[in-house]
Amino acid sequence: MKNILKLTTLILVTPTLFTFIFPSTVKANNNSFDVCLRELTASGVPVEQAQTGCADALVPTELSTCVKNISTNTNIKSIEALKSCYQVRRPLDLSSCVVNINRDILMANNKSNTSKTASTVTETAENSIEPIIETTETTSVTPIQMALDTCQASLLPLRHSECVIGLSRTPQTANPTKAMETCLSAEDFPRDLFPSYQQ
Structure with a gap:
């Protein structure tokens, strides 16, 4: 009977000990400024700009997610994305x-x-006629x-x-x-x- 009580006590006490031993780890993972800084630097933003952006952001994780999405899914550089993401609500x-x-x-x-x-080049190669090159206006943006x-x-x-x-x-x-x-x-x-x- 005593052995069963000891075993039951051990099973109940062990999870409680983990919450007392590792509270700082759980807290650090939920720190939005830490997440923001990690995501911005991983996206290629220099550390100083990443620190300033995260420190001044109302919701740091939204800022870093914005930069990450734009720089990952487009050819816009992360620093340009940071400027735009920082300036909007x-x-x-x-x-x-x-x-x-x-x-x-x-x-x-x-x-x-x-x-x-590709189809134009194929057709012109078959007809042995020089391809017509379409020129478009060059814009700065x-x-x-x-x-x-x-x-x-x-x-x-x-x-x-x-x-x-x-x-x-x-x-x-x-x-x-x-x-x-x-x-x-x-x-x-x-x-x-x-x-x-x-x-």
């Missing part, structure tokens, strides 16, 4: 906006342009950088990305940069609907 919405536009529109356009170019800027400027980034994706899928307006401009300006005041109010 909704960093998670910002990262979703940029990633959604990049995945659904910009990468889809790149794939279709690549397949069109790339489409993905514009996506980051417009998502940052938007009051409702998720709505903005839905707007851009929807407008870019229509055959008449297959230009994503034009769609970004249209969606952002419509948030301010839809001047195309009310031309008499244009200044």
Whole structure:
């Protein structure tokens, strides 16, 4: 009987001892500033900027998640993503906006342009005619950088990305940069609907 009581006491006391022995480990894993700093440095942000960003962020893990999502899923550098994520009220919405536009529109356009170019080269090789090279206007801002800027400027980034994706899928307006401009300006005041109010 005594052996059963000893065994029962040992089984009940052991889990309690673990909570007293390792409280600091559990606490450290839940520290949002620690998580933020780890994620930012892993994304390629220099330590000093990562420390400053995490220390000043209202919700540090949202800041680091924003930077991580953008730098992982686009070709935007982590330090640029940090600047944008730091300046918005909704960093998670910002990262979703940029990633959604990049995945659904910009990468889809790149794939279709690549397949069109490949088919054009094949056809011209078969017909032995020199390929026609289409030139596009060079702009100082790339489409993905514009996506980051417009998502940052938007009051409702998720709505903005839905707007851009929807407008870019229509055959008449297959230009994503034009769609970004249209969606952002419509948030301010839809001047195309009310031309008499244009200044």
